Amino acid sequence: MPDEVKAQEVATSDAVWPRSDEQIGAWTDVYFRKTKAVVGRFGDARVTYALFMRRPVVSAPRLAIEWLEAIGRERGVTFEIEQRYPEGKWVGAGEPILYVSGPFYHLVDLETLLLQKLGPACVAAHNAFSMCADLPGVAFLAMDARHCAGTEMAEIMAYAASVGSARAKRKVNAVGFIGNATDATAHYFGQPKGLGTMPHAIIGYAGSTLRAAEMFDSCFPDAPMTVLVDYFAQEVTDSLETCRAFADRAAAGTLSVRLDVAGSRYLEGLDPTASYAVLERHVPEAVRGYRTEEELRYLVGPGVSAAAIWRMREVLDEAGFPKVKIVASSGFGPKKCRVMSEAKVPVDVIGTGSFLPIRWTETYATADIVEYDGQPRVKVGREFLLRR
Numbered sequence: 001m002p003d004e005v006k007a008q009e010v011a012t013s014d015a016v017w018p019r020s021d022e023q024i025g026a027w028t029d030v031y032f033r034k035t036k037a038v039v040g041r042f043g044d045a046r047v048t049y050a051l052f053m054r055r056p057v058v059s060a061p062r063l064a065i066e067w068l069e070a071i072g073r074e075r076g077v078t079f080e081i082e083q084r085y086p087e088g089k090w091v092g093a094g095e096p097i098l099y100v101s102g103p104f105y106h107l108v109d110l111e112t113l114l115l116q117k118l119g120p121a122c123v124a125a126h127n128a129f130s131m132c133a134d135l136p137g138v139a140f141l142a143m144d145a146r147h148c149a150g151t152e153m154a155e156i157m158a159y160a161a162s163v164g165s166a167r168a169k170r171k172v173n174a175v176g177f178i179g180n181a182t183d184a185t186a187h188y189f190g191q192p193k194g195l196g197t198m199p200h201a202i203i204g205y206a207g208s209t210l211r212a213a214e215m216f217d218s219c220f221p222d223a224p225m226t227v228l229v230d231y232f233a234q235e236v237t238d239s240l241e242t243c244r245a246f247a248d249r250a251a252a253g254t255l256s257v258r259l260d261v262a263g264s265r266y267l268e269g270l271d272p273t274a275s276y277a278v279l280e281r282h283v284p285e286a287v288r289g290y291r292t293e294e295e296l297r298y299l300v301g302p303g304v305s306a307a308a309i310w311r312m313r314e315v316l317d318e319a320g321f322p323k324v325k326i327v328a329s330s331g332f333g334p335k336k337c338r339v340m341s342e343a344k345v346p347v348d349v350i351g352t353g354s355f356l357p358i359r360w361t362e363t364y365a366t367a368d369i370v371e372y373d374g375q376p377r378v379k380v381g382r383e384f385l386l387r388r
Contacts, residue, residue: 017067017152018113019074028112039105047104048371050096050378050385051115055362057122058129059085059097060163063156064117068100068110077106088167091122096385101371111367119365120153120357121160127355128164130334132174134341135350140165141195142180143329144353151184158185161355165189178349197223200260203231209238210245217246225249226256226327226349235259235308236268236315243321256325256348259312263303263330267311275300275307279343282310286343298339304330306343313346327351333358 018024025033039045065081072079082099085091097118100107132140142161148154158180165176179195180186186194198216206212213227225246229238239257249255261267266275279287279299286306287299299306309328316324325348332340333354340347357363370378370385378385 017117019070021075024071024109024113028109032109032111035108036105039108044103044105045373046101046371047107047369047373048099048101048387049107049111049367050370050387051098051100051118051365051367052094052096052385053091053119053122053365055093055123056126057091057097058125058164058167059083059087059089059091060121060125060160061098061118062087062163063121063159064114065098067117068114071110072102072106075106077103079107088125088163088170094384097122099370099387104369104372115365115367117156120360120363121156121163122365123357123363124157124160124355125164125167127334127357128161128177129167129171130164131332131337131350131352131355132165132168132176133172134334134337135347136168136172136174138347139175139349140177141327141349141351142177142189142353142355143196143351144356145180145182145185147353147356154182155185157356158182158188162188164355197226197258198228200228200231203228208232209234210241213242213246217249224254224256226258226325228260229257230259230261230267233265234268235261235312239312239315239324240319240321243316243319243324250321250324253323253325256327257312257316258327258329258351259304259308260329261302261304261308263301266302267305267308270307270311272300274311275305278307278310278314281314283343294335295339298336299343304328304332306340306345309340309345309347310343325349 018027061083068079079100079102085097091097142158144157145154148157161177168174169176177189179189179191181196182194186192198212203209203212206215209227209229209231213225216225227242229235232238243250246255276287309326312326327349328347329351331354332350332352368378368382368385370376376386
């Protein structure tokens with residue numbers, strides 16, 4: 001069976017999320033299981049949980065809600081879900097995103113897994129929105145899968161990127177995320193399959209950047225081609241050689257060069273002085289004001305800097321390849337994207353997994369019961385969660 005067919009079959013299978021009571025019991029906090037036993041002995045109650053985050057986020061509750069509804073069907077109970085902030089809306093710190101009501105007996109053992117599905121998605125959606133909104137004219141490609149801790153996280157992060165992207169499209173007419181790197185979650189971006197051309201490994205296998213491009217073109221002649229050009233630290237040389245060899249692709253706009261320069265060195269031909277000079281030619285205001293050390297690194301430092309992208313655009317245009325696109329990757333998170341926006345970088349696509357939360361403690365969603373049998377009651381200090 002062809003690999004592509006196998007991948008599509010896997011992509012249509014159900015995500016491996018705990019559904020049975022045995023699975024849920026194995027993955028939930030023990031004290032919730034003990035609480036369930038107590039409630040089972042002394043009588044059930046109808047409760048309402050408030051689910052919230054301790055930091056501002058973008059609401060991304062769909063996967064959590066769908067899982068909760070599926071468990072309700074499995075158990076033959078109905079959970080009342082009040083979505084205070086629809087998907088894609090900005091949510092302030094401490095604001096309940098959801099109120100969930102139902103039998104205490106059937107809700108108490110679901111809290112652990114429910115929060116796992118809510119918190120990380122909301123933070124990642126916030127990050128993805130910030131990145132897309134700061135660079136509204138740039139297309140983004142989600143390349144986060146290899147950084148995820150398993151397939152559940154990979155699905156949550158892909159979903160989150162699509163939510164943040166959709167918000168940026170609504171708010172600032174951004175291009176946003178056009179796809180991602182795997183088939184299994186491509187549907188969140190309206191794609192039938194994942195997107196991507198070549199990793200560094202194929203360059204090493206081929207022995208040269210041009211030969212790798214020739215191999216790819218031979219196998220996928222009708223697909224757009226993005227060529228990694230940093231393997232041999234000859235980004236300028238290898239880009240121009242590839243463009244000349246594939247002049248028809250270059251003229252048709254189906255050829256891109258991807259910069260993924262290691263953070264330990266500069267793009268071919270650049271150094272600190274030359275990097276400043278590049279930005280002085282195009283966006284002098286970007287380097288004339290106060291900048292933090294981190295911002296300066298993004299602007300004129302080693303790796304994929306603003307100066308590196310501007311220099312590559314200069315080189316391509318001067319050589320007569322204005323339709324060849326530039327793809328950039330390597331550490332493009334919210335902070336870097338903001339600086340790139342200020343430097344007006346001429347980048348066409350950004351490949352990123354850096355919308356994933358950097359500090360995992362920020363992803364912790366919290367739930368508190370705020371009503372027992374219709375009576376408002378919550379632990380002292382959490383009164384702000386009570387329904388008004």
